[in-house]
Amino acid sequence: MDVINAFTIDVEGWFNMLDIPGGPGREDWQRLEDRDTAQTLRMLDLVERYGARATCFMLGWTVDHRPGLLRDIARRGHEIASHGYGHDLLYEMTPQQFRDDLQRSKEVIHRECGTLPRGYRVPGFSLTESTPWAFQVLADAGFDYDSSLFPSTRGHGGMPSALRLPHYVDLPDGKRIREFPISVTHVFGRRIAYAGGGYLRFFPYRLVRRWLRRANEAGEPVILYIHPHDADVGRPRLRMPLKRRFKCYYNLHTTMGKLERLLQDFRWGTAYDVLNRALPAAAPPANATGRD
Numbered sequence: 001m002d003v004i005n006a007f008t009i010d011v012e013g014w015f016n017m018l019d020i021p022g023g024p025g026r027e028d029w030q031r032l033e034d035r036d037t038a039q040t041l042r043m044l045d046l047v048e049r050y051g052a053r054a055t056c057f058m059l060g061w062t063v064d065h066r067p068g069l070l071r072d073i074a075r076r077g078h079e080i081a082s083h084g085y086g087h088d089l090l091y092e093m094t095p096q097q098f099r100d101d102l103q104r105s106k107e108v109i110h111r112e113c114g115t116l117p118r119g120y121r122v123p124g125f126s127l128t129e130s131t132p133w134a135f136q137v138l139a140d141a142g143f144d145y146d147s148s149l150f151p152s153t154r155g156h157g158g159m160p161s162a163l164r165l166p167h168y169v170d171l172p173d174g175k176r177i178r179e180f181p182i183s184v185t186h187v188f189g190r191r192i193a194y195a196g197g198g199y200l201r202f203f204p205y206r207l208v209r210r211w212l213r214r215a216n217e218a219g220e221p222v223i224l225y226i227h228p229h230d231a232d233v234g235r236p237r238l239r240m241p242l243k244r245r246f247k248c249y250y251n252l253h254t255t256m257g258k259l260e261r262l263l264q265d266f267r268w269g270t271a272y273d274v275l276n277r278a279l280p281a282a283a284p285p286a287n288a289t290g291r292d
């Protein structure tokens with residue numbers, strides 16, 4: 001199998017969870033412990049051990065408050081992309097607020113490593129049918145690709161109607177932007193995410209491997225997404241409803257083992273490189289790619 005898959009990390013704080021009433025607000029973040037630098041570097045050590053490179057979608061706030069982290073990641077040859085600045089839900093922002101958040105994230109990345117991010121991923125997969133304008137804002141801000149679409153249903157965010165494979169999004173101004181949606185598989189006719197976050201923690205490895213293999217055998221690249229806190233067994237527990245608590249903290253101890261087996265069993269690269277193989281920037285628009 002020569003399909004290369006994308007290994008991506010959303011680099012943010014362990015407290016950057018969305019929709020938790022009474023959870024730490026922006027004014028509290030600064031006094032909370034930095035557990036994220038160590039967890040991020042631990043994941044990258046693992047990726048490098050298998051000769052791969054990852055894409056790090058950096059939260060601007062984290063870049064500002066974890067000195068040296070972004071520079072270290074860039075120096076080690078990983079792709080630096082943007083996760084926005086303040087970790088706000090897109091569907092609660094105006095286009096202007098989104099523009100400002102993107103601009104701020106680009107500035108901190110450029111300040112730290114001298115390059116601009118090509119890729120973007122929204123917090124909480126909150127690019128939905130109610131925010132179609134977001135793609136044009138991203139293109140205007142100079143982004144080459146987006147990886148915000150979650151082509152299934154979920155608690156917040158998600159776009160069940162989205163194409164499930166890399167595709168072009170046609171923009172109102174006649175240009176296009178590339179989209180790399182989160183990978184889903186079909187289980188009893190339903191689209192199920194499996195290669196990231198709580199889904200990866202939840203499913204047994206043999207199922208994840210079977211679904212990923214099925215995709216690669218069909219010639220489809222998979223995009224894995226993970227957070228530093230997905231492997232942080234000792235992270236402080238926040239108060240939240242039981243269902244949410246399960247999603248946030250279930251099986252944290254299995255993450256590193258599953259990532260290692262994925263690195264052993266499949267080929268991995270950055271989102272930008274994988275996207276370039278799947279969907280050349282100069283090629284004509286895909287017609288029906290990604291329809292079920």
Ligand SMILES: [Zn+2]
Nearest residue numbers: 010012123124
């Ligand atoms: Zn996030």
